Amino acid sequence: MQPLIITVAAVGAELTREQQPNLPITPDELARDAAGCEAAGASIYHLHVRDEGGRPTMDVETFRRAHQAITAATDLIVQFTTGGSLGDDEAARAAPLSLNPEMATLTTGSVNFGNDVFLNPAPVIERLYVAMRGGGTMPEFEIFEAGMIANALTLYERHGERHHQHFDLVLGVPGALPPGPGVIPFLVERLPTGATWSATGIGRAHLAVAEETIASGGHVRTGFEDVRYLGPGRLATSNAELVERAADLARDRGRPVAGPAEARSLLELSSVRGGTLTS
Numbered sequence: 365m366q367p368l369i370i371t372v373a374a375v376g377a378e379l380t381r382e383q384q385p386n387l388p389i390t391p392d393e394l395a396r397d398a399a400g401c402e403a404a405g406a407s408i409y410h411l412h413v414r415d416e417g418g419r420p421t422m423d424v425e426t427f428r429r430a431h432q433a434i435t436a437a438t439d440l441i442v443q444f445t446t447g448g449s450l451g452d453d454e455a456a457r458a459a460p461l462s463l464n465p466e467m468a469t470l471t472t473g474s475v476n477f478g479n480d481v482f483l484n485p486a487p488v489i490e491r492l493y494v495a496m497r498g499g500g501t502m503p504e505f506e507i508f509e510a511g512m513i514a515n516a517l518t519l520y521e522r523h524g525e526r527h528h529q530h531f532d533l534v535l536g537v538p539g540a541l542p543p544g545p546g547v548i549p550f551l552v553e554r555l556p557t558g559a560t561w562s563a564t565g566i567g568r569a570h571l572a573v574a575e576e577t578i579a580s581g582g583h584v585r586t587g588f589e590d591v592r593y594l595g596p597g598r599l600a601t602s603n604a605e606l607v608e609r610a611a612d613l614a615r616d617r618g619r620p621v622a623g624p625a626e627a628r629s630l631l632e633l634s635s636v637r638g639g640t641l642t643s
């Protein structure tokens with residue numbers, strides 16, 4: 365099995381400071397949080413940003429300051445969100461890609477999201493993909509429902525450019541596919557040969573998904589965006605604490621934890637940076 369890549373989704377768009385007092389928001393807080401996560405075993409920092417009032421924003425300058433602070437403090441791969449928050453329009457979601465992040469998320473289909481809808485029509489997905497590839501950004505295909513895998517593969521094939529494919533299975537968003545017996549194998553069987561994948565369970569399912577994923581050879585995503593608690597009634601005190609738990613689970617199973625350099629090699633990121641779009 366490959367060394368474990370741990371992605372930390374540290375901020376998200378939905379969580380508030382009232383729900384999680386340790387949510388990092390300012391560039392200094394993000395840099396400190398990221399450094400703690402790197403020391404605990406993370407390689408990828410999935411980034412959403414907030415304005416001064418703590419509200420989610422896709423403002424490019426806010427992303428720039430956060431990105432600079434994190435890359436100055438760590439060697440982590442910074443992965444921008446392009447999902448933003450529900451209701452963000454396409455222009456807002458694409459705007460931070462102008463900073464050419466090393467990675468960015470790409471959700472390849474629409475999905476119910478609580479009482480709302482996370483809307484991702486095919487033309488929007490395609491334009492976000494083209495914007496990423498034009499800037500040498502590696503997409504992480506975010507899979508909330510099984511059909512999104514087929515959508516990602518269709519997009520990849522149509523564009524014809526060969527790059528490493530990395531998928532993240534997000535299980536348990538209210539209104540979308542929950543984890544359960546057979547779900548992860550069903551999804552993983554549908555991934556292309558050579559692809560890497562990670563998984564995360566939202567909320568209560570988080571630990572069980574991490575355990576199954578580590579045992580199945582996948583990589584793990586954790587962090588406040590996905591889970592606030594370490595256990596019943598035990599609010600996590602930092603993102604690093606969640607990363608450390610994932611790293612401990614891996615080591616208990618005899619799986620080493622990848623650092624950022626090893627993660628870049630597993631994800632073939634150096635071959636993607638500076639890549640050009642072929643169509």
Ligand code: KMH
Pocket residue numbers: 376377378445446447448449450469470471477482506
């Ligand atoms: N906040 C969700 C609506 C992503 O980061 O790409 C979308 C999301 C996915 O968080």
Ligand code: ZN
Pocket residue numbers: 373376377410412445447589
């Ligand atoms: Zn996100």
